[in-house]
Amino acid sequence: MSTDQTIVRQYGNIAEDRTAGLMGFSMASTVVLGAGAIGVFIAIMAAQIWVAVGIALVAFVAATILGSKDRNNRSKPERWLARSMHSKATKAGKTVYKSGPVSQIPDGSFRAPGLLAATELIDFQDLFGNEGVMLWHPKLRTGTVFFSTNSSGLGLLDQDRVNRLVGSWAAFQRDAGSNARVEQISVTTQSTTDPGERLPDAIAVARQQAGSHEVPAFARQVMDDVVNNLNLDVPKLEQWVALTFSGKANDGDRAPERSAAELVADVTSLLQGFKEELEDVGAGSVSLMRAADLTDQTFVAFNPHAAAAVERARLSGTGTGLGWHEVGPSAARMIGYPGRYDHAGVASKSWQMFRPPAGTFRENALVALLGPDASMLQKRVTVFYRPQPPEKSAQQVAQALTNAQFATNQKGRRPTSSQIIALEKARKAEREQAEGAALVRFAIGVTATVETPEQLQTVEAKIMRNATTGIQIRMRSCDYNDDAAFSFNLGLGLVPEHLATISSDVRKAL
Numbered sequence: 001m002s003t004d005q006t007i008v009r010q011y012g013n014i015a016e017d018r019t020a021g022l023m024g025f026s027m028a029s030t031v032v033l034g035a036g037a038i039g040v041f042i043a044i045m046a047a048q049i050w051v052a053v054g055i056a057l058v059a060f061v062a063a064t065i066l067g068s069k070d071r072n073n074r075s076k077p078e079r080w081l082a083r084s085m086h087s088k089a090t091k092a093g094k095t096v097y098k099s100g101p102v103s104q105i106p107d108g109s110f111r112a113p114g115l116l117a118a119t120e121l122i123d124f125q126d127l128f129g130n131e132g133v134m135l136w137h138p139k140l141r142t143g144t145v146f147f148s149t150n151s152s153g154l155g156l157l158d159q160d161r162v163n164r165l166v167g168s169w170a171a172f173q174r175d176a177g178s179n180a181r182v183e184q185i186s187v188t189t190q191s192t193t194d195p196g197e198r199l200p201d202a203i204a205v206a207r208q209q210a211g212s213h214e215v216p217a218f219a220r221q222v223m224d225d226v227v228n229n230l231n232l233d234v235p236k237l238e239q240w241v242a243l244t245f246s247g248k249a250n251d252g253d254r255a256p257e258r259s260a261a262e263l264v265a266d267v268t269s270l271l272q273g274f275k276e277e278l279e280d281v282g283a284g285s286v287s288l289m290r291a292a293d294l295t296d297q298t299f300v301a302f303n304p305h306a307a308a309a310v311e312r313a314r315l316s317g318t319g320t321g322l323g324w325h326e327v328g329p330s331a332a333r334m335i336g337y338p339g340r341y342d343h344a345g346v347a348s349k350s351w352q353m354f355r356p357p358a359g360t361f362r363e364n365a366l367v368a369l370l371g372p373d374a375s376m377l378q379k380r381v382t383v384f385y386r387p388q389p390p391e392k393s394a395q396q397v398a399q400a401l402t403n404a405q406f407a408t409n410q411k412g413r414r415p416t417s418s419q420i421i422a423l424e425k426a427r428k429a430e431r432e433q434a435e436g437a438a439l440v441r442f443a444i445g446v447t448a449t450v451e452t453p454e455q456l457q458t459v460e461a462k463i464m465r466n467a468t469t470g471i472q473i474r475m476r477s478c479d480y481n482d483d484a485a486f487s488f489n490l491g492l493g494l495v496p497e498h499l500a501t502i503s504s505d506v507r508k509a510l
Helices: 027-045 048-069 076-091 159-177 198-210 217-229 258-270 271-280 291-302 304-315 390-408 419-433 453-467 482-488 503-510
Strands: 097-098 118-127 129-136 142-149 184-192 235-246 329-334 339-341 347-356 380-389 440-450 474-477
Touching: 027 048, 048 076, 048 329, 048 474, 076 291, 097 258, 118 258, 118 291, 129 291, 142 258, 142 271, 142 291, 159 184, 159 271, 198 217, 198 304, 271 339, 291 304, 329 380, 329 390, 339 453, 347 482, 390 419, 440 482, 453 474
Parallel strands: none
Antiparallel strands: 097 329, 118 129, 129 142, 142 235, 184 235, 184 380, 329 339, 339 347, 347 440, 347 474, 380 440
């Protein structure tokens, strides 16, 4: 009797990036309390007792307000800042977008709104003559290259093969982090309803190729029945990987500043290696996306009702003829709370991960969140990865360990279970980093598009349920920022940290 057992791997060791404060307070609250203590001491030395009492009271109230969080882990100052900025934008007319000849856009085009308005497409060829496109953001000085993938999923794969794929993905992240130009990697999975144009076209092509060969009438009838009866509301899954490269001087000036053309020249020599590594991680058939592919895909994201027309034009061989300056909607509007983004006659809502899974999980943990749903016109799930270079990984791991030790070793206070687990994770991360692993920062964003705003409440319940199926991910809505979240979740290379209102250090302190 065989005693061999298949070892099912569990993955985890995910920790929140935060700075610990005193007595359970956040670092921001601790700073306020410290400043208040200094003020009290000065007032007492000046024999101003009531002033000291007032300073102490104000400092305590301010620290409590900074440390108080709602169920979505947002503090009162964060909520106030979001509402204030949205109110100012509304008064300035910046929450409404109109394009085309009657708009205020100088060239009368239909550019993508908001964060993508200034982006430009640059065509190139890699070392093997394959056509590709880079999306250049002149303000951020980043260029993004896109790979379309055609993975077959986890079906029919044994556990050993799955383990090797996961290991290859970790190696891909480590290699990307060692490249000074790589700023971010994003993987976007989009589920839609197939417009139903591809299957009839494929059958028509097959019959044309058959020519004068006799085809049984029964076979023709079966294929006609399939087209007429089974080619309705069929889910369609698409996935692409975006590699964002920085044109700024970085890595101690070892990577000098680059213009758009210079960055393209630098990147083309790296793409074949990234492509081969993506194929090794189970991405299936990997190919560079061309300008027409990216343009049509983005146009449909902003204009979902045009999906069938775009697919017919692409199947005809002539293409849509759209340019990057035509991908946006004719009109769009951002609603603050309850938040949504109205565009081209449909409504979209976005959510973001605000708390990572606390425990371990398996490789199929995101299947429910990524899967198609017929109640939505479109659903996009984008995972953002920011591999850290080796020296930065070591620095951040050491800082995380110091914060965890500080939180658990405060005198007169018994550490909580979550603090003890955080310390164990920090020690494990330090050991793995010393053995050559890379530290990777990641985030998850979800966007759902529906016909009417009334459907969003039901859709939100499904998103929240799927996020906790197989893996306990906490999601929150992007109220007051749905237009920006929509652009981020398109998977077009925008780096959230570079466009955030509050710096990462301040967010960690809060």
